[in-house]
Amino acid sequence: MTLITDIRLRRILDSRGNPTVEADVVTESGGFGRAAAPSGASTGEYEAVERPPSEAIAAARERAVPRLVGEVYAGNQRDVDAALHVADGTDDFSEIGANSAVAISMAAAKAGADVLGAPLFQHLGGTFRGDNFPIPLGNVVGGGEHAADATDIQEFLAAPVGAPSVEDAVFANAAVHEAVADLLEERDLPCGKGDEGAWAPSIDDGEAFEIVDEAVSRVRDEVGFEIAFGLDVAGAELYDAESGTYEYSDASRDTAEQIEYIADLVREYDLVYVEDPLDEDDYDAFADLTDEVGDQTLICGDDLFVTNTDRLVEGIDRGAANSILIKPNQIGTLTDAFDAIELATKNGYDSVVSHRSGETEDATIAHLAVATDAPYIKTGAVGGERTAKLNELIRIADDAT
Numbered sequence: 001m002t003l004i005t006d007i008r009l010r011r012i013l014d015s016r017g018n019p020t021v022e023a024d025v026v027t028e029s030g031g032f033g034r035a036a037a038p039s040g041a042s043t044g045e046y047e048a049v050e051r052p053p054s055e056a057i058a059a060a061r062e063r064a065v066p067r068l069v070g071e072v073y074a075g076n077q078r079d080v081d082a083a084l085h086v087a088d089g090t091d092d093f094s095e096i097g098a099n100s101a102v103a104i105s106m107a108a109a110k111a112g113a114d115v116l117g118a119p120l121f122q123h124l125g126g127t128f129r130g131d132n133f134p135i136p137l138g139n140v141v142g143g144g145e146h147a148a149d150a151t152d153i154q155e156f157l158a159a160p161v162g163a164p165s166v167e168d169a170v171f172a173n174a175a176v177h178e179a180v181a182d183l184l185e186e187r188d189l190p191c192g193k194g195d196e197g198a199w200a201p202s203i204d205d206g207e208a209f210e211i212v213d214e215a216v217s218r219v220r221d222e223v224g225f226e227i228a229f230g231l232d233v234a235g236a237e238l239y240d241a242e243s244g245t246y247e248y249s250d251a252s253r254d255t256a257e258q259i260e261y262i263a264d265l266v267r268e269y270d271l272v273y274v275e276d277p278l279d280e281d282d283y284d285a286f287a288d289l290t291d292e293v294g295d296q297t298l299i300c301g302d303d304l305f306v307t308n309t310d311r312l313v314e315g316i317d318r319g320a321a322n323s324i325l326i327k328p329n330q331i332g333t334l335t336d337a338f339d340a341i342e343l344a345t346k347n348g349y350d351s352v353v354s355h356r357s358g359e360t361e362d363a364t365i366a367h368l369a370v371a372t373d374a375p376y377i378k379t380g381a382v383g384g385e386r387t388a389k390l391n392e393l394i395r396i397a398d399d400a401t
């Protein structure tokens with residue numbers, strides 16, 4: 001164990017060209033860790049607060065750095081994260097910003113691993129962690145808050161559930177992404193990409209289902225293992241609280257109709273994963289849908305749970321969803337993210353470790369997913385800030401075998 005002796009904070013670019021917080025943590029024995037905060041576009045109402053980076057940095061320098069430097073041992077992650085909470089003093093990191101908090105938390109974990117001379121996944125997961133690798137969910141077509149004039153559903157996600165290795169799975173998702181491009185060209189639908197590198201054509205959701213279904217089956221035939229697909233509906237973005245309806249470009253659905261619509265999609269396309277199909281405040285609707293199709297697919301809470309154990313407890317009590325999205329910056333520290341995963345696992349909920357739409361080359365989430373034996377990771381299919389995580393998974397698997 002070695003004391004933290006220096007913390008440096010700076011603004012760097014994220015993948016949208018916006019500023020974000022990067023932290024360097026240095027220890028007495030020369031250990032070093034660097035990490036950067038990601039940033040969401042379709043953020044949940046109950047997430048920890050991201051402050052403008054310059055304000056978050058100034059506040060963290062004043063309040064958090066003095067509580068960590070010369071005070072806390074890197075590698076003792078619970079102490080690091082407890083000090084961040086005390087320094088902040090609120091329950092949503094609105095003083096130092098969840099962006100400063102998560103960058104420092106992750107950088108300290110990397111410094112702790114460096115001191116031990118261990119890879120981060122091993123430092124976080126310990127020597128008795130499982131030796132499974134997460135199935136990557138790859139965003140291949142999308143719209144919503146991530147691209148203008150594209151699909152209403154935010155993400156169509158390739159899910160190579162039968163891949164024999166993480167490497168095969170990563171390449172399968174990239175192949176589906178390419179097959180989608182071919183199909184779009186065949187239909188004379190050239191298009192750009194959304195924030196996460198998914199194709200963002202001006203088509204309705206029905207046509208997107210046809211194209212993704214076809215792309216997935218083409219690649220499945222090529223590679224010879226099962227590839228399914230799933231969705232992030234980002235339901236809170238479609239929901240109009242005043243009218244109580246989900247507003248699509250070509251339809252308006254009340255909650256009962258939305259539940260039936262999603263259940264029908266699960267059956268028709270054998271969807272293996274459906275994230276945020278309903279509004280972030282509607283535990284009851286999540287519970288009804290989970291009752292109906294939860295034995296066939298994962299119903300995942302992102303904006304519903306925001307990686308928060310209090311909200312997850314509520315979901316478990318009410319039977320809402322059967323899976324949770326884990327985004328460390330939604331809650332502010334690795335300790336809180338670990339606690340959410342542990343609670344989920346104990347209660348039979350699958351964890352899906354996730355990137356944000358605004359990302360950097362930071363690959364901490366790849367290590368977090370392996371360390372916690374998470375069955376899935378959602379981190380895009382192509383694009384430098386996405387491949388940073390996917391390639392790190394391949395390296396971890398290579399090192400582990």
Ligand SMILES: O=C(O)[C@@H](CO)OP(=O)(O)O
Binds near residue numbers: 044
């Ligand atoms: O909704 C989501 O799951 C994420 C990541 O795909 O998007 P954002 O980071 O914009 O919240």
Ligand SMILES: [Mg+2]
Binds near residue numbers: 232276303
């Ligand atoms: Mg989501």
